[in-house]
Amino acid sequence: MVELKNVTVHYRDIGGVDALNNASLRIDDGEFVFIVGESGAGKSTLLKLITKELTPTSGRVFVNGYNLGKIKKRKIPYFRRSIGMIFQDFRLIDDMNVYDNVAFVLRVTNKTRRYIRKRVLDVIDMVKLTDRKKAYPNKLSGGEKQRVAIARAMASEPALIIADEPTANIDPKLSYDIVKLLMQINKELKTTVIMVTHEHSLVEYFGGRTIRLKDGEIIFDGYLEGVVGGDNSDE
Ligand code: ADP
Numbered sequence: 470m471v472e473l474k475n476v477t478v479h480y481r482d483i484g485g486v487d488a489l490n491n492a493s494l495r496i497d498d499g500e501f502v503f504i505v506g507e508s509g510a511g512k513s514t515l516l517k518l519i520t521k522e523l524t525p526t527s528g529r530v531f532v533n534g535y536n537l538g539k540i541k542k543r544k545i546p547y548f549r550r551s552i553g554m555i556f557q558d559f560r561l562i563d564d565m566n567v568y569d570n571v572a573f574v575l576r577v578t579n580k581t582r583r584y585i586r587k588r589v590l591d592v593i594d595m596v597k598l599t600d601r602k603k604a605y606p607n608k609l610s611g612g613e614k615q616r617v618a619i620a621r622a623m624a625s626e627p628a629l630i631i632a633d634e635p636t637a638n639i640d641p642k643l644s645y646d647i648v649k650l651l652m653q654i655n656k657e658l659k660t661t662v663i664m665v666t667h668e669h670s671l672v673e674y675f676g677g678r679t680i681r682l683k684d685g686e687i688i689f690d691g692y693l694e695g696v697v698g699g700d701n702s703d704e
Pocket of ligand 1 (some may be wrong): 480508515
């Protein structure tokens with residue numbers, strides 16, 4: 470669950486303007502939510518609050534059962550592991566193959582080698598890259614790279630996946646497949662997904678809960694119909 474209560478973020482150097490102004494929202498476990506808005510609307514600020522990269526000027530933030538204003542320092546690594554991150558620039562490690570890019574995040578936990586091997590193969594299978602598991606990132610298309618990043622994000626069984634413009638560097642035709650994959654994960658594993666995008670066509674196509682930010686304010690929070698049925702369905 471993600472909840473913001475009357476959150477304001479004021480950066481000192483933007484004279485008098487708030488990057489986020491008294492924003493409140495609640496995203497329940499298992500939801501799929503698009504966050505949209507023009508550049509400068511406050512989308513990145515919102516994500517940074519959720520991942521605790523940023524502390525609000527005022528207001529409260531709760532994520533996955535943690536009150537981020539009160540969380541103990543030693544608990545932060547556990548909190549972070551409850552979130553899987555997906556970025557527009559993929560952030561894969563170039564000198565590791567697909568398998569190792571995914572396994573890497575589990576090797577820093579105290580999981581057994583046997584568990585890691587099974588989990589890595591399972592998530593690679595889920596993103597349909599089993600036959601590419603030994604490939605290095607420079608041999609993969611943008612869509613394939615993002616699927617590796619999705620597998621990596623899922624590896625530690627996070628309660629929440631945050632995808633920050635995941636389709637920005639992908640062939641538009643393949644962008645739909647990336648969103649479908651995120652929706653499949655949301656549906657089958659009940660993982661909450663928050664996807665930031667500025668691509669209207671994707672949101673219009675899939676529909677579902679959409680939060681629109683403008684100048685630091687939530688100007689819309691509701692359900693859009695979508696071409697495929699409005700319930701974020703992938704059928
Ligand atoms: P978006 O992700 O929607 O493009 P941001 O959250 O990055 O929007 O930015 C919201 C507002 O806060 C913008 O006016 C931006 O210029 C400002 N801003 C963002 N980060 C900083 C920062 N570190 N220092 C000062 N101003 C910032």
